[in-house]
Amino acid sequence: MAEERDPGSVDGRVRRVLSGPTVLKPPLKGGGVAGRGVSSGGAESSPHPDPTVVGDQARPPARTGRVSAPTAIVGTERKRLPVSVEDLKKLAPDADPKVLAGALRFLGGYVAEDASDRTVVVWGNQLQRAYADLVSETLARSQADVLTRVTIHLNRTMEILRSIDLVAVANATRDGEGLGRYLGRLSKKIDTREELRRASVELDQLAKLMSAAMDDLLALRAEIERSSQRIDELGREVEASALAAQYLSTYLRDGNEGLSRRFLERSMSLTQTALQIRGSASIRESQIEQPLRLISAIQDVALVMLPAWLGSITSLTVLAGRTPTPTEAGEMAFQLRKILEQLQSE
Numbered sequence: 001m002a003e004e005r006d007p008g009s010v011d012g013r014v015r016r017v018l019s020g021p022t023v024l025k026p027p028l029k030g031g032g033v034a035g036r037g038v039s040s041g042g043a044e045s046s047p048h049p050d051p052t053v054v055g056d057q058a059r060p061p062a063r064t065g066r067v068s069a070p071t072a073i074v075g076t077e078r079k080r081l082p083v084s085v086e087d088l089k090k091l092a093p094d095a096d097p098k099v100l101a102g103a104l105r106f107l108g109g110y111v112a113e114d115a116s117d118r119t120v121v122v123w124g125n126q127l128q129r130a131y132a133d134l135v136s137e138t139l140a141r142s143q144a145d146v147l148t149r150v151t152i153h154l155n156r157t158m159e160i161l162r163s164i165d166l167v168a169v170a171n172a173t174r175d176g177e178g179l180g181r182y183l184g185r186l187s188k189k190i191d192t193r194e195e196l197r198r199a200s201v202e203l204d205q206l207a208k209l210m211s212a213a214m215d216d217l218l219a220l221r222a223e224i225e226r227s228s229q230r231i232d233e234l235g236r237e238v239e240a241s242a243l244a245a246q247y248l249s250t251y252l253r254d255g256n257e258g259l260s261r262r263f264l265e266r267s268m269s270l271t272q273t274a275l276q277i278r279g280s281a282s283i284r285e286s287q288i289e290q291p292l293r294l295i296s297a298i299q300d301v302a303l304v305m306l307p308a309w310l311g312s313i314t315s316l317t318v319l320a321g322r323t324p325t326p327t328e329a330g331e332m333a334f335q336l337r338k339i340l341e342q343l344q345s346e
Helices: 085-091 097-108 117-121 125-142 145-163 166-171 177-187 193-212 214-251 257-279 281-312 326-345
Strands: 003-005 014-016
Touching (some): 085 097, 085 214, 097 214, 125 214, 125 257, 125 281, 145 193, 145 214, 145 281, 166 193, 166 326, 214 257, 257 281, 281 326
């Protein structure tokens, strides 16, 4: 490597002239440096001067920051309330274990230092709103179109069956049908063979319509049952929230009388909602059973009893020249009464 005087320097310092580029490469194993070609005799094999190589040892060590003290975040220390299951049992000895567990969960998310009027106002409010929504959904399902249609079909079926006078039909003759039809307009009775034939056609239509609605009734029943189960689950959450509010009212009685009183008011309001949910159990059970009652009527009457009865009265509507025996007429009248009793019990 050559040296020369710097003609531009004042003190005549020696400037080192690099005849090749400076390359940073790590040292090789055994003390060699990458980039130098050495012959088998140890002499340099290249006539050109080597570039200046600076190994890893020449690199300055990286600076690492050290934390001299723990990091502190300004805020309020979160403290758990001193409450246990035994404390809650003292307030509600007969409470369900799920209610006690739910109350502990609500209290676990409460920070006494952050308590305010808004904390009390919103306590359990979402649960009460969810209950109101579920009640609206259940009410809408109890008034579903399929229930209305099937109920109308059943009422029409009973109306037709009640108006049939089998004795008059059995005694009617072709010559007497005109008078029977005239009297039928006054009494609204089906007392001729032709009127019975038309009634049989309508009854058959009603049976088919009700049979087609069975799948919709089953689906509706499942939806109402799911809603009822959700209401029961929500009721336990409401009871847990009320119990937690009652505990907070007791806990804050000495330190913050105003919040204590408002938590007690919220507890009473939530308890009232819980009582409403419990009291609605029988009504909800009836709503679940309503589609089942209609399904039972369709299966037992529309699909079994009514078709059999319609088949038995064919002799009165088709075989006009044949008069049924008293036994046949009595049996048909008995079957008609059984059908009406079954429909009225549903």
